[in-house]
Amino acid sequence: MSNRDRMMHLGMFYFTSGHHRAGWRHPDAHTGGPFHVPTLQQTVRTLERAKFDFVFLADFLVSGYHSSNIVMLEPLTLLSNLAAVTERIGLVATASTTYDEPYRLARAMASLDHLSGGRAGWNVVTSSHRDSAKNFGKDEHMDHALRYERAREFVKVAKGLWDSWEDDAFPMDQASGVFVDTTKRHVLDHKGEHFSVAGPLNIARSPQGYPVIVQAGSSEPGQELGAELAEVIFTAQDNIAEARAFYAAIKGRLGKNGRKDNDMLVMPGVLPIIGGTESEARGKLEQLQALVDADTAVDLTGLSGLIGADLSAYPLDGPLPELPETGVIKSRSKLLRDIAKRNDFTIRQLNQFITVSRGHFVAIGSPEQVADKLEQWFLERGADGFNVMPPHMPGGLDDFAEQVVPLLQKRGLFRTEYGGSTLRDHLGLARPANRHAASASGESVSSQQSVDS
């Protein structure tokens, strides 16, 4: 596909107080906290006015990264609420395959897709934080490889359940008294390594067939899983060389899965800091850095979690020690270790560094400079779009929506109106046919046939 045919895609990775650790202390920050529903609703309306593809909600089965997201609303309930006050914006919920059941989650995701008229996405995660286990009756977090095996089977079962009913299974014909055409009902009867699920799911096939599958693991098994089933890859790279290498590598894995380049969109996170000039933007970052309070500035819990090793015993002004990592996002740990090495960071400097974007790409400068960077990453195949991470809210989003989006639109890189109504429409992804339908293409059926009995 030539660049002429490509359009950039934009999601927003929504932390209610923004992604900079001190975002909540910004002088213009909203003061409602993470549970002030009118603020949340207003935010997604801003995204919709700016024609974003989706809002993306992370999820934690423990407390979040920052003091300002140590508590938060649960994604599926929140997005179901936001669906009622929006019409077009996609709604992507993170949900874990390690601590949930396919029947329950497949049903809730399909429900969100119905409630939103086809705007649901599912960010499939295996839960990186080992303490999650202790909230779900387990002493130990499941092994990394085993988590990915379980994830693969979980998604297969979910897809099988989403095909329980053909799209036209419910004639609801009042005159003849035929509500349901039971010939279009299909029992899954899955029996696998991790799950036994009979089905059928007790919800009709949803507008998108399946919600859009998003995936964020960039480790080796994460990339394998992503190349197999993800339609959007949310990734973290801090420079264009790494981004291009990752982009090429993960797209290169598609062919062996019978998938084409544009069956998957690669969308790295980007934290934009926008000023009238570059130096004004740098001043804004300094202002935020100054608001990182003394306690959290030397609190190594967050950094230890991201690195996957307890750093509390090491001198703050010494180098990052070479410790084995365990029970974290492997790819994020590697990214931060590489950054520390490349920049010769002390522990204190690395900790200061992660307060900004936790390793994600930081685009700083005038609106033109930020747009230039995004355009470059996009045209040079480092990204098909971006998951925008405003440093503070609502100002960090408003700056981007009002100053950068119009530039991207003027350059013909980003839509000026929604062309369709579902998240699949926005992303240019096909609606999967039901494997059981007479009209289903051979390809969709064969790629799924192992799920079904």
Add this chain to the structure above:
Amino acid sequence: MSNRDRMMHLGMFYFTSGHHRAGWRHPDAHTGGPFHVPTLQQTVRTLERAKFDFVFLADFLVSGYHSSNIVMLEPLTLLSNLAAVTERIGLVATASTTYDEPYRLARAMASLDHLSGGRAGWNVVTSSHRDSAKNFGKDEHMDHALRYERAREFVKVAKGLWDSWEDDAFPMDQASGVFVDTTKRHVLDHKGEHFSVAGPLNIARSPQGYPVIVQAGSSEPGQELGAELAEVIFTAQDNIAEARAFYAAIKGRLGKNGRKDNDMLVMPGVLPIIGGTESEARGKLEQLQALVDADTAVDLTGLSGLIGADLSAYPLDGPLPELPETGVIKSRSKLLRDIAKRNDFTIRQLNQFITVSRGHFVAIGSPEQVADKLEQWFLERGADGFNVMPPHMPGGLDDFAEQVVPLLQKRGLFRTEYGGSTLRDHLGLARPANRHAASASGESVSSQQSVDS
């Protein structure tokens, strides 16, 4: 409490096509089906205009009772959506303790309570249908007694998790940089028979503290559990004598749990059929009965499920055989067996009977006659209110809201305006204090202390 101080409470038990099996075929029935969101939103707005206490959603981890609810939206996502288009109506979601985890469900329920400004209720069920097990990796449904033990521990853990953060744990003071007061964070560290849950929950304490706890099991262990922890009992009786006996029995169990009469509201289901005159109302019922189509009229799956025994091998025009019941709502099975015996019903007659209300109280007549019956049940202590089950939608609800509610209001039995904003306000239930708060009363603390380590 004298009747002078009591006010009747009204919920609506919402099946999207109404509760009569043929409701969806009624000439005035909405034709959008169970997934037409504008219809669902309009329905709860009608309830709010009529000042109902709550809308109540059942839940099934298999297909529903009727062809018209064989598929349905998932309750927590649906209610989160309806919260966005309403301001006062309570939102009660059924959720199972047998096939879910306390950390996940407690969090989603608290999220709904935040999203709705304190209008969440949780109908605690143990999942009556044995086929549920097969959707959750189990060969056999858990034993009835064990399910109730698990439910008891589940609710205890959930309450412990809801007290993870004191109400004032989040000062969010931008000037001082103190977002969270960690002295007001409490780790649960529960280790019990069925669950090990560390906590704390990653959501702030919700507007109601705990969602209102609803419970519907009327079996012996169901009543024991209800008397211990339920704030609303949803029950099924088909006549006032049984209703009064049940009311007295379950209220009689409160004392030994240190609870008072008005800590629990008993709300039987009622299916109203309203006409200008009694004979017009009876004509309406006949009209609906005529719409039960031939296939479902002799389909014994539903009846076998409710009775808890396979009836397919028995003659339709013979008596109900005395078979052991297994894996169902024990109390409902008993109710229907009693009704068959009392009325000398054949299987065919019993099957015809359950198409109307599945054993729930049917109030048929003019608006005055229906209001009279509700008033009598209320004044004679057969009920503190009712869970209204319209036979068809929207007409069955409109008839009740427009013709019966104004009579109840005129008689001073039902509110004309909401007096507060939370579901606890509507029901006259106290907001539970956080067990860890300095100001918590000794009583609330001691009733919960066994949960906490």
